[in-house]
Amino acid sequence: MRRRTFLAATTASLAATQLAGPAHAAGATVGSTAGRHTVVARFWGAMPTGVTVSRRGRIFVNFPRWGDDVPFTVAEVRNGKPVPYPNAEVNREDPADLAGHFQSVQSVVVDPADRLWVLDTGSPLFAGSSYGGPKLVAVDLRTDRIVRKILFPPEVVPTNSYPNDVRFDLRRGAEGMAFITDSGGSKGVIVVDLATGRSWRRLTGHPSALPDAQFLPVIEGEPFMVRPAGGEPTHFETGSDGIALSADGTRLYYCPLSSRRLHSVSTAVLADPDATDAEVAATVEDHGFKPMADGLESDDKGRLYGGDLEHNTIWRRNSDGAYQTLAQGSDLIWIDTLSIAPDRHLYAIANQVNRQALFHEGRDLRRKPYLLLRLPLDAGPVRLA
Numbered sequence: 001m002r003r004r005t006f007l008a009a010t011t012a013s014l015a016a017t018q019l020a021g022p023a024h025a026a027g028a029t030v031g032s033t034a035g036r037h038t039v040v041a042r043f044w045g046a047m048p049t050g051v052t053v054s055r056r057g058r059i060f061v062n063f064p065r066w067g068d069d070v071p072f073t074v075a076e077v078r079n080g081k082p083v084p085y086p087n088a089e090v091n092r093e094d095p096a097d098l099a100g101h102f103q104s105v106q107s108v109v110v111d112p113a114d115r116l117w118v119l120d121t122g123s124p125l126f127a128g129s130s131y132g133g134p135k136l137v138a139v140d141l142r143t144d145r146i147v148r149k150i151l152f153p154p155e156v157v158p159t160n161s162y163p164n165d166v167r168f169d170l171r172r173g174a175e176g177m178a179f180i181t182d183s184g185g186s187k188g189v190i191v192v193d194l195a196t197g198r199s200w201r202r203l204t205g206h207p208s209a210l211p212d213a214q215f216l217p218v219i220e221g222e223p224f225m226v227r228p229a230g231g232e233p234t235h236f237e238t239g240s241d242g243i244a245l246s247a248d249g250t251r252l253y254y255c256p257l258s259s260r261r262l263h264s265v266s267t268a269v270l271a272d273p274d275a276t277d278a279e280v281a282a283t284v285e286d287h288g289f290k291p292m293a294d295g296l297e298s299d300d301k302g303r304l305y306g307g308d309l310e311h312n313t314i315w316r317r318n319s320d321g322a323y324q325t326l327a328q329g330s331d332l333i334w335i336d337t338l339s340i341a342p343d344r345h346l347y348a349i350a351n352q353v354n355r356q357a358l359f360h361e362g363r364d365l366r367r368k369p370y371l372l373l374r375l376p377l378d379a380g381p382v383r384l385a
Contacts (some may be wrong), residue, residue, distance in 0.1 A: 002302075036376065037314070037327040040347065041080045043371035046070045047351050048082075050107040050165075050251075051372060053341035054141055055114045060085060061372065065093060065104040066356075073105040074118055077372070084142045085116075098122060098132030099151055107337065111168040111176075112385035116141055119166050119180065128159040128185075129254075130265070133267065135324050136166070136178060136192060150197045152190070158197075165272035165337065166297060167245045167252070169267060169384040170194075177266035177271045179252050181209075187239030190253065191270050202270050211258030211281050212249035217310050219354045220333070229362030242296035244304055249384040253296055253304060261291040262304075262317075281329075291323070292316060297338040297346065299379035305346060306336020314338070314348060314375070327375050340381040345374040 010327040016122045040059070048061045063070045072084035072091035094101040107119040115138050122133020138148035157163060162184030170176030174195035182188050188204040211246040214235060225233040238257035245252055251264040252306055266283035269275045291313075293306030304317040305326075314327040326346070330342040335343045336349040349372060353366035358362045 006295075009128060016143040019384070023080065025126040031372065034182075035330070037348075037373045038331070038375070039348060039371055040328050040329075041077050041082075042373050043372070044083065044369050045082075047366070047370055048349050048372070049337075050105070050109075050337040051347050052108050052110045052116070052339045052345070053347055054110045054116070055342050056141075057304075057343060058141065058343070059347070059372070060108045060110070060116055062105040062108045063119070064195050065215070066105050066123065066205055070104075073102045073120075074108060076092070086139050089148070093124060098352060099135065099149065101261070102137075103129075103133045106163065107165045109166050109168070109339075110141075110316050112170050112383040114141055115139065115147075117166060117168070117178070119163055121163050122157075123162060129157065129161070130159065134161065134163055136180075146252040148194075149258060150192060150194075152199055156201055157182070158185050163190065165239050165243045167243050168194075169245060169249045169271075171249065171384050172267070174272050179245070179267070179270060181243045181254055183239045183241045183257065185257070189240065189243075189252070189265070189270065191273075193273075198273070202275075202277075203265065206281060208263040208265075208284050208286070209254065209256060209263070210255050211235075211239055212261065215258040215260075219310055224354055224359065227359055227361050229357075239270040242293050242306060244296040244298040247302040247382050247385065248299050249382075253287075255290065255293060255295055255296060255306075257292075260289055260292055260315075284288070289322070290317065294335060295337040298382050299340050300375065300382055301379045305338050305340070307332065307338070307348065309334055309354070314346070324358065325372075331371060332373070340377065340379070341374075342380060344377050344380055346377050347374045348370065349373075365381065 004019050046063040050062040062074050075082035076085040102293045103122045104124040106121045118137040120135045122129035134152045136150040140147045164181045164183040166180045176194045178192040180190040186205045187209040189202045227233045242255045253264045261295040291308035297305040312332040316324045334353040338348045351370045352366045357364040
């Protein structure tokens with residue numbers, strides 16, 4: 001009874017915040033050009049999280065193994081349907097061959113050289129990973145063959161880590177650098193030298209990468225909390241998640257999922273394996289309020305994009321720091337990954353994460369289909385090559 005009374009009281013106290021929206025939060029200014037999004041594909045099976053689009057318009061998505069029946073964790077969307085990519089065999093979960101198979105993929109990203117990179121958490125059901133599971137895998141889109149595999153050592157990706165999303169700057173080092181958010185474990189950012197495969201951690205445990213204390217959003221009219229069947233509700237605490245590179249490649253933007261704050265850090269210092277933690281932390285900038293967002297994206301005009309999970313919208317943060325609503329609708333339930341494609345459209349996954357059983361005392365309230373959406377832009381993707 002005490003728990004239900006608490007939830008009801010919290011809902012009432014936060015209702016004004018939810019209805020007010022980001023225009024009234026921290027003095028942000030929001031314009032609106034909502035209502036232009038269209039549905040590209042509908043998914044009637046497992047829940048997707050990531051999306052990316054190649055130069056030729058090939059669309060790739062992924063389905064992490066969080067509990068749904070996931071016959072393949074990476075797919076190409078062909079004629080509106082997901083097809084295992086690059087083949088069914090590599091998508092087969094195989095605890096006996098962690099490095100040879102995709103275990104549970106959280107993100108797929110086409111880099112500026114038009115290669116598909118697959119970010120495998122190696123942690124089905126969030127059960128923890130072992131060496132060989134967490135990895136970054138490149139697929140040549142001309143041949144549809146795996147051409148590179150980078151395994152993360154345990155000191156970089158401990159068993160309780162959760163590599164979440166990735167961005168690439170191919171101008172740095174001999175063959176480029178990858179930047180990855182770690183939303184699990186001690187949180188932070190992982191940096192990968194693509195030439196050598198060497199990786200290292202940055203911002204581990206830094207306040208900018210951690211969930212905000214006692215963060216309590218309101219989604220679909222109720223406080224969003226972890227509510228296990230038969231247990232007491234607890235705050236949802238997920239760290240560094242969304243990630244995007246500035247148009248000039250000098251800054252890496254990132255945000256914890258359990259937060260309404262946006263930060264950035266110098267990519268030059270991140271990419272220096274000899275930089276100290278203090279030197280990295282000295283370059284962190286707090287950019288103030290942003291809506292509660294899962295993924296982030298950036299365009300070649302220096303603007304950022306994300307979803308507002310509390311208001312079913314997609315927003316753009318302009319170069320002056322003002323926020324603009326680009327799309328809004330009852331179908332935009334939990335905007336996850338966003339990706340700007342060469343066709344000058346923003347693609348986004350709406351996957352109803354908040355309706356999972358974990359948040360509703362064991363009741364799965366998701367209603368299929370999950371959606372892949374897109375909306376037109378006046379800009380293209382950031383290409384650092």
